[in-house]
Amino acid sequence: MVDAANPLAMLFIAIALLLGCAMLAAAFRGRVLGLVYPVSLIAASLAVATDLSILLNGTTFTAHLPLGLPTIGLRVRVDALSAFFGIVVNIGTFAAALYGLGRHKQLSARVEPFFAAFAAAMNMVLLADDAFGFLFSWELMSVTSWALVIARHEDAEARRAAHVYLMLASIGTIALLFAFGAMAGPAGGYDFASIRSAERDPLVTGLVLAAVLVGTGSKAGIIPLHAWLPLAHPAAPSHVSALMSGVMTKVAIYGLIRVLFDLLGKPSLWLGAIVLILGAVSTLMGVLYALMQHDLKRLLAYHTVENIGIIFIGLGLSLTFKSNNLDALAALALTAALFHVFNHCLFKSLLFLGAGAILHATGKRDLEVLGGLIHPMPLTALAFLIGCIAISALPPLNGFVSEWLTFQAILQSPSLPHLPMKILLPTVGAVLALSAALAAACFVKAFGIAFLGRPRSQAARDAHEADSFALSAMAILALLCIASGLFPGFFIDALGSLNHALLGTQMPTQSTIPWFSIVPIGDVRSSYDPLLISIFLLFCAGATAIFIHFFASRALRRAPAWDCGFPDPSPSIQYTASGFAQPIRRIYGTITFSAKEQVDMPPPGSSTPARFSVKLHDHIWELLYLAPARYMLAISERLNVFQFLTVRRYLILMFAALISLLVVVMVIT
Amino acid sequence: MTSSVYSILGQGIQTLLVLAIAPAITGVTRLVKARLMRKSGPPLLQGYRDLFKLLRKEVIVADTASWLFRVSPYLIFSLAWLAATLVPTFATGLHFSWTGDVIVIVALLGTARFFQTLAGMDVGTAFGGMGSSRESMIATMAEPAMLLVVLNLALIASSSRLPVIADYLVTQPLAIRVSLALALMSLVIVALAENARIPVDNPATHLELTMVHEAMILEYSGRHLALIEAASQLKLVMYGSLIICLFLPFGIASVDSGPAAWFVSLVLYVGKLTLAAITLGLWEVSIAKMRVFRVGEFLGIAFIFAFLGLLLSFVTEELLR
Numbered sequence A: 001m002v003d004a005a006n007p008l009a010m011l012f013i014a015i016a017l018l019l020g021c022a023m024l025a026a027a028f029r030g031r032v033l034g035l036v037y038p039v040s041l042i043a044a045s046l047a048v049a050t051d052l053s054i055l056l057n058g059t060t061f062t063a064h065l066p067l068g069l070p071t072i073g074l075r076v077r078v079d080a081l082s083a084f085f086g087i088v089v090n091i092g093t094f095a096a097a098l099y100g101l102g103r104h105k106q107l108s109a110r111v112e113p114f115f116a117a118f119a120a121a122m123n124m125v126l127l128a129d130d131a132f133g134f135l136f137s138w139e140l141m142s143v144t145s146w147a148l149v150i151a152r153h154e155d156a157e158a159r160r161a162a163h164v165y166l167m168l169a170s171i172g173t174i175a176l177l178f179a180f181g182a183m184a185g186p187a188g189g190y191d192f193a194s195i196r197s198a199e200r201d202p203l204v205t206g207l208v209l210a211a212v213l214v215g216t217g218s219k220a221g222i223i224p225l226h227a228w229l230p231l232a233h234p235a236a237p238s239h240v241s242a243l244m245s246g247v248m249t250k251v252a253i254y255g256l257i258r259v260l261f262d263l264l265g266k267p268s269l270w271l272g273a274i275v276l277i278l279g280a281v282s283t284l285m286g287v288l289y290a291l292m293q294h295d296l297k298r299l300l301a302y303h304t305v306e307n308i309g310i311i312f313i314g315l316g317l318s319l320t321f322k323s324n325n326l327d328a329l330a331a332l333a334l335t336a337a338l339f340h341v342f343n344h345c346l347f348k349s350l351l352f353l354g355a356g357a358i359l360h361a362t363g364k365r366d367l368e369v370l371g372g373l374i375h376p377m378p379l380t381a382l383a384f385l386i387g388c389i390a391i392s393a394l395p396p397l398n399g400f401v402s403e404w405l406t407f408q409a410i411l412q413s414p415s416l417p418h419l420p421m422k423i424l425l426p427t428v429g430a431v432l433a434l435s436a437a438l439a440a441a442c443f444v445k446a447f448g449i450a451f452l453g454r455p456r457s458q459a460a461r462d463a464h465e466a467d468s469f470a471l472s473a474m475a476i477l478a479l480l481c482i483a484s485g486l487f488p489g490f491f492i493d494a495l496g497s498l499n500h501a502l503l504g505t506q507m508p509t510q511s512t513i514p515w516f517s518i519v520p521i522g523d524v525r526s527s528y529d530p531l532l533i534s535i536f537l538l539f540c541a542g543a544t545a546i547f548i549h550f551f552a553s554r555a556l557r558r559a560p561a562w563d564c565g566f567p568d569p570s571p572s573i574q575y576t577a578s579g580f581a582q583p584i585r586r587i588y589g590t591i592t593f594s595a596k597e598q599v600d601m602p603p604p605g606s607s608t609p610a611r612f613s614v615k616l617h618d619h620i621w622e623l624l625y626l627a628p629a630r631y632m633l634a635i636s637e638r639l640n641v642f643q644f645l646t647v648r649r650y651l652i653l654m655f656a657a658l659i660s661l662l663v664v665v666m667v668i669t
Numbered sequence B: 001m002t003s004s005v006y007s008i009l010g011q012g013i014q015t016l017l018v019l020a021i022a023p024a025i026t027g028v029t030r031l032v033k034a035r036l037m038r039k040s041g042p043p044l045l046q047g048y049r050d051l052f053k054l055l056r057k058e059v060i061v062a063d064t065a066s067w068l069f070r071v072s073p074y075l076i077f078s079l080a081w082l083a084a085t086l087v088p089t090f091a092t093g094l095h096f097s098w099t100g101d102v103i104v105i106v107a108l109l110g111t112a113r114f115f116q117t118l119a120g121m122d123v124g125t126a127f128g129g130m131g132s133s134r135e136s137m138i139a140t141m142a143e144p145a146m147l148l149v150v151l152n153l154a155l156i157a158s159s160s161r162l163p164v165i166a167d168y169l170v171t172q173p174l175a176i177r178v179s180l181a182l183a184l185m186s187l188v189i190v191a192l193a194e195n196a197r198i199p200v201d202n203p204a205t206h207l208e209l210t211m212v213h214e215a216m217i218l219e220y221s222g223r224h225l226a227l228i229e230a231a232s233q234l235k236l237v238m239y240g241s242l243i244i245c246l247f248l249p250f251g252i253a254s255v256d257s258g259p260a261a262w263f264v265s266l267v268l269y270v271g272k273l274t275l276a277a278i279t280l281g282l283w284e285v286s287i288a289k290m291r292v293f294r295v296g297e298f299l300g301i302a303f304i305f306a307f308l309g310l311l312l313s314f315v316t317e318e319l320l321r
Helices: A009-026 A029-057 A080-101 A111-125 A129-151 A156-184 A192-197 A202-220 A229-235 A238-263 A269-291 A295-322 A327-362 A379-389 A398-410 A419-451 A467-488 A489-493 A498-501 A530-552 A577-592 A621-645 A645-667 B001-036 B046-056 B067-086 B102-122 B128-156 B162-171 B178-194 B223-246 B256-287 B292-318
Strands: A060-064 A076-077 A556-559 A595-600 A609-615 B059-062
Touching: A009 A029, A009 A060, A009 A111, A029 A080, A029 A111, A029 A156, A029 A498, A029 B067, A076 A111, A076 A129, A076 A192, A080 A238, A080 A327, A080 A467, A080 A498, A080 A595, A111 A129, A111 A238, A129 A156, A129 A229, A129 A238, A156 A192, A156 A202, A156 A229, A156 A238, A156 A498, A192 A238, A202 A238, A202 A269, A229 A238, A229 A295, A238 A295, A238 A327, A238 A498, A269 A295, A269 A419, A269 A577, A295 A327, A295 A419, A327 A398, A327 A489, A327 A498, A379 A398, A379 A419, A379 A467, A398 A419, A398 A467, A398 A645, A398 B102, A419 A577, A419 B102, A419 B128, A419 B292, A467 A489, A467 A530, A489 A498, A530 A556, A530 B046, A530 B067, A577 B128, A577 B292, A595 B046, B001 B046, B001 B067, B001 B102, B001 B223, B001 B256, B046 B223, B059 B067, B059 B102, B059 B223, B067 B102, B067 B223, B102 B128, B102 B223, B128 B162, B128 B178, B128 B292, B162 B223, B178 B223, B223 B256
Parallel strands: A556 B059
Antiparallel strands: A060 A076, A595 A609
8 A cells, every 4th residue: 555655645646636626627517617627737847746746856666556357556767757647647737737727718528527637547548557547547647538539529520530539549559458468478577567578579579569659659659540630639629639639649659668668678779770671761741731621620739740750760779779789878768758849748738728828819720710819819929929930949948859869879879789770860850850951830820820910700800819827837837948949958958867877877967067068979969059049039039129129220210011013902812731832842742742722714705703722632641541441341241141031041151150159269279 | 350350341341242242142153144144134233223223212011021021131131241251251360250150140141031931921822822832942941951061070170160160271282171071062053052043043034833942932012122133142151151261262262361462362253153153153154953742752852962071071080090
């Protein structure tokens, strides 16, 4: 059992609070539903504080609870890795719950109880120390989030999203079930301690790895298992999308790290390469898909695919270095990946909450009808802009730091012994560089079309600023983005004990370096000082402004736009989101999406309008999802005849089956 | 003690130097172009006069513009200045050279472009959106190519810090490396694209359908325009310095060698930069501007060259071992 001084007790209290208020809200509904968010705020703050102390002290706590399976009980453990992901989960939960407080007029029994249960389930996954607890919590997480996706069940699109999500979640869980079964082996040691110490055949290890990649990859949204994200994120309420995209995908990453780095021991040489390639494909395809979208939440969902790819690249680098016994470099790459986990949770939650504020203010998610929102919603615009800069990996914010660390790890490729791996790393670096540039273009599109320019519809013209709860949630996340961007040294040092636990070594201490600079490998190799850069930028911009205003001119006049002498009052003269992406689509989309442009030009003299249309193909969806579904349908239609046979024929069939099975048994033995 | 005084002094000189010579370097290119077209061309000081004239003028801001439109010029100018300051010009080992390595420099220019493209979309005109859209397209090809070039050099020199790379290349025995040649070609193409030069863009045009950079800044006037012009000039100097520092670093002084050695190195640097500006002028009069949709192919070459150079440097290293 657990004594009160054990930090695990605090985490149990947090989970119990969440589960308890979920049940109360489900049972009593009405005004009790409003209880969910304040309780979630308390539980999340409690969990963040506890997890932070565990991470900084680097201690491990275990407990054995008399819950769950009879006679076996439930094993629970929290170590630096769980604590780090606990912080990520609960910061995301805190922000989403704070945003949710503003929903007090639209509470629904279909959303609020599941929100709390979802948050509890994610915390439970992190604490599980045996396969049963892990899979149970994992399934609880899937089911509660599914319920949140289908909350607007009257919408056919939401039903379809929920269907696809449920399908992929089931595939994932089956794969994980198989993985844990194979890891436990015939002896059936389902607790993580015996999985850690078990000896395994290389073939079994290979199968486990494949199953774990499918199981966690389908939840994280790695290509080609990403199909549910762009459907489910737009369907769910915005603060839930923030939680699913910013937080739940990280829980999947936790599962992957737990198995690859902790449970399975030293990785084989090719594992790193596979993870790297999966990551590189997801990164590039994710951002290309995102560029083609004009639904803001779909665009953000595809960016999650991209960022999960970046995290996979970091993990793949770490596995590669680890399998070659370069532990210090493995720690650098793992730190980069985990820092990106943290960063992505911050800015993706921020952007989804921003998208939620836009949706609430205008009722629209389609970029093509937005525009000019910076005027009615200045604070949301500022927060969203910070999120855009951060996710585009631009200095001096946090997204850049983790990508910079990833590049530093890639630059260490000459220390690898094998030429193919030496070449693979810079190739992945090329993909990462390309994706970073494409991501910046995509967020110029997202921010520029939604917030800048002139409103493209009445709804955008009538927009209003978000409520104070939403604003404070976004402000907290934006400030955290800035803080972790300016003082990355502290965040890297906080991950020291985690790296020590998983890799036996850690990165050099960063927070003692003067001016909060970070020097990941050595002084001569590379260094980056976001604080000094920001100070210089602010000082220089400010001094220039003051200087010019004092000594040159401060006169300013407002006038209609010039636009080369032909301004047009119609807002439809502006570039649209699709128009903005058109040059990029011409370059990258011709092959990737088989993009075909069709122009119907009426003959001269005719007054019918000309029409322009673009046809894009989602090859992954068509080949890997639709085609198998079509074959399944065709086969089952063929087999349908067996449903309407006479008794005599059924008997013949059974007899034939029996004979053929006997023959098979005879041949084998 | 003297070394830290030197490094601070050197940093101060470099920070002011890049700002001071930027209009003149653009002026050299303009003058060469004009002379080759049998025009007399503007005097070298014209760039400074233009900037001072613009700074004193009233700013006209469109009704629909937001605060982002007014803040962006200051940010873009500071970012370009910072990037130009971080590239070694006449001396290595300057005081603040450790605040950012070459990846940071590339990314700082990315941030500048981010604000530039957003500012282009802020007023809500057709031209602004067109410029921003095209600039984003160019950036998606040029930025990764540039990053690959610097990754290649960072791998060769085992460091991503520019002063260390320059020192390494200076001390290495002179050898023609194929991968460096590919990297140079790639970087030159990127520099042409990023500075909105022919054949990617035409800095002198206001012909509607060919504009990229000029379309984005169409709504700017007065001091805002002056800052954006200064930022463009700084960017040209920064790319010139980068190419010189990476591919022609001979004669670059160490910061500890004292003011006398600095002076020699500084004269050499200004000479190299002027030569680069003259070459740019020669190049621009001898080639026509491309259609926008051919730019992708042109920059694709830069990306492929950079990538091939990167692979080659691994393969040659393996063969030499």
